[in-house]
Amino acid sequence: MSLLTAQIPEWLETCLDSQVAILGAGKSGIGVKALIEKLGGNPLLYDEGTHVGEERLFDDSSAKAAGLVVCSPGFRHDHVWIERARQNGCRVIPEFDLGASLWQGPLIAVTGTNGKTTLTSFLHEAFSHVGIESFAVGNIGKPLCELLAEDRNLEAIAVCEISSFQSEQIRELKADHVLWTNFDEDHLDRHGSQAAYFKSKYRIVANARKDSLFVDSSVYDYGVGIGLDLPKAAVVTSNHSTGEMGLRGSVFATEPEKSNYLMARALWLSLELDESLLVEAAHLFKKAPHRMQYLGEKGGIRFWDDSKATNFHAVLGGLKRFEKPVVWLGGGESKGGD
Missing domain, CATH: 3.40.50.720 (NAD(P)-binding Rossmann-like Domain)
Incomplete structure (x- = not known):
């Protein structure tokens, strides 16, 4: 259509x-x-x-x-x-x-403090891997309205990365599936408080189908703590190791990317799709630039570019990957965290 x-x-x-x-x-x-x-x-x-x-x-x-x-x-x-x-x-x-008021196909909303772009890209590529037409839109770079203006197939899946700036005023966006990767302090200069920041994202949940919601434990704990309605069953957990899920050698073998894979896996299984094909897609997937990107080695020192880690939570997530001492170079204005 x-x-x-x-x-x-x-x-x-x-x-x-x-x-x-x-x-x-x-x-x-x-x-x-x-x-x-x-x-x-x-x-x-x-x-x-x-x-x-x-x-x-x-x-x-x-x-x-x-x-x-x-x-x-x-x-x-x-x-x-x-x-x-x-x-x-x-x-x-x-x-x-x-854009959402005109989209005719399934709409998957991906939000969270960190990991949104990686999860959005991976879902789009995984659907393509199994022959399901989808588009990655929103905060990832291509506005949904721009896609609509190009007269694409409106019955395809729209995988939408949605930031708190995009969600704080929504009324017409009624997502079929919501994946909320995590929650931590960020964008207080825009929203004024951590609770207001959370509630701007919660609008996506409030407007969506309640039976297809996937959240991290940090989202559940904070939301319930301020009196909002989040079902415990929506929390994504797994006791499987990286090896048991067949992820060794992929970008999802370690945290924080493993958590993104678990989100994608929870949705994938709910859609009754073949998990082995998702594992195949995971091994083919390459992260976007500036997300823990290895640059090279000089004088026995390895250099990594993680400049897309633009808040305290994202920086900590990246640093936890390293066992050896790390010298971190960063700058900009504080968004909270200590």
């Missing part, structure tokens, strides 16, 4: 009669613009930055002219432009909501 034959939600058809304001002229915003144009709507880009193009500032007259406002992940829920849109009666949704 293509976009041209997909059923457009009634609320979206109504909104397309007016201008569609897109807040943010980055990759997500450009994807939304292409999609709205494909649907026959009238999109206008608004941006606070210095992009060269047609974007403009979102003032009161802009808000009065718009029926729908689609915001990019960089816009906080309390941004003055979003408040202005709501005050003028606009429907405000994030980019992921727009």
Whole structure:
């Protein structure tokens, strides 16, 4: 099924009669613009930055002219432009909501403090390995709206990496399966508190099917601790060793990647797919650059690039792999951790 034959939600058809304001002229915003144009709507880009193009500032007259406002992940829920849109009666949704409202196939949501990209990539490649059409979209680099605008098969599986920035305002995203890799302190500059950060991700769970949820114990413990509803049965555990699961020699042979494999395995078995084929895919899988990437050896010292470890939890996970003394080189602003 293509976009041209997909059923457009009634609320979206109504909104397309007016201008569609897109807040943010980055990759997500450009994807939304292409999609709205494909649907026959009238999109206008608004941006606070210095992009060269047609974007403009979102003032009161802009808000009065718009029926729908689609915001990019960089816009906080309390941004003055979003408040202005709501005050003028606009429907405000994030980019992921727009894409999810049009997607016709299964939608797998992958979130977590760390490991999202690796798990998203692996699931996509594992499905491809067994001949199941899927797309890896979202925070991994390709917005869901951009994929829709390309008129791909909307009945394929969408494996969506979703960050807390993308999930904090969702309403239309109703995932068929949710995998929450782990939880630890991060993005407090955006969310204000660890509880608010957790709840921004929990919105994915609250909107999704409850019978296909897979979480790490750190997610369960924190969520239950602040009074949220998470089933104990959703916690992914395994008593099998790396050797017993046939993972020796693969990137999933050690932590933290082993935990990603266990998440993928839990979903895979729930879909009644052949586990031996998942093991085959694991041995073929190569991680994206800058994720514990071996660079070489000089003067008896081995050098590794783990620059995608952008928070305290991720750094600790990487350092635990080494038995010999390690000199860690890092920088940037603190996101918490001690």
